[in-house]
Amino acid sequence: MAMTEPADTPTPVTTRQNGSATRYGAGDRPQPTNLADLLERVLDKGVVLAGDIRVNLLDIELLTIKIRLLLVSVDKAEEMGIDWWRTDPMLSSQAKREQDALQQENAxxxxxLEAWDRPAAASDGIAALNEENVSAVEGRRDG
Incomplete structure (x- = not known):
């Protein structure tokens, strides 16, 4: 007589580091990872995709496009020292206000500067007129 397990025997459960449970069925093989777990892993660790596209004609390079893509979570990016979204005026209202303030200050x-240059230009013009008048007066004396 062969021994069989009762039908209500629970399936073994293994707990992952993130607290989610994985059930092992026939042959103790793990179930496929769902998309949320995969995305969590990718954002936690990060993925870098890099590539170059070059267009050459008769050994003359016409075009080079360098593509660099970093896919990580915001927290991981900040750990790496990447925070360009904080200073991009298209993405941050504070950066937009700072850019507007700088543009106003620049204007x-x-x-x-233009107001400062105007008196100098005016005084140069007056000096030129004075020189012409002096030359004209001296010309009359000589003639």
């Missing part, structure tokens, strides 16, 4: 400084 004000340009106006001040």
């Amino acid at each position: 004000e400084l340009r106006e001040r």
Whole structure:
């Protein structure tokens, strides 16, 4: 007589590091990972895709495109020292306000420089007129 297990024997369960459970069935093979677990792993560890596209014509390089893609979570990116989204005016309202303030300050400084140059230009013009008048007066004396 062969021994059989009762039908209500529980399937072994293994707990992952992230707390989710994996059930092992026939042959103790793990079930396929679902998309959420895969995405969590990718964002936690990070993925780098890199490639170059070059277009040459008769050994003359016409075009080179370098593609670099880093796929990570925001937390992982900050650990790596990447935080460009904080300073991009298209993505951050604070960066947009800072950019607007810098543009306004730049415009004000340009106006001040132009105002400062105007008296110098005016005084140069007056000096030129004075030289012409002096030359004209001296020409009359000689003639």
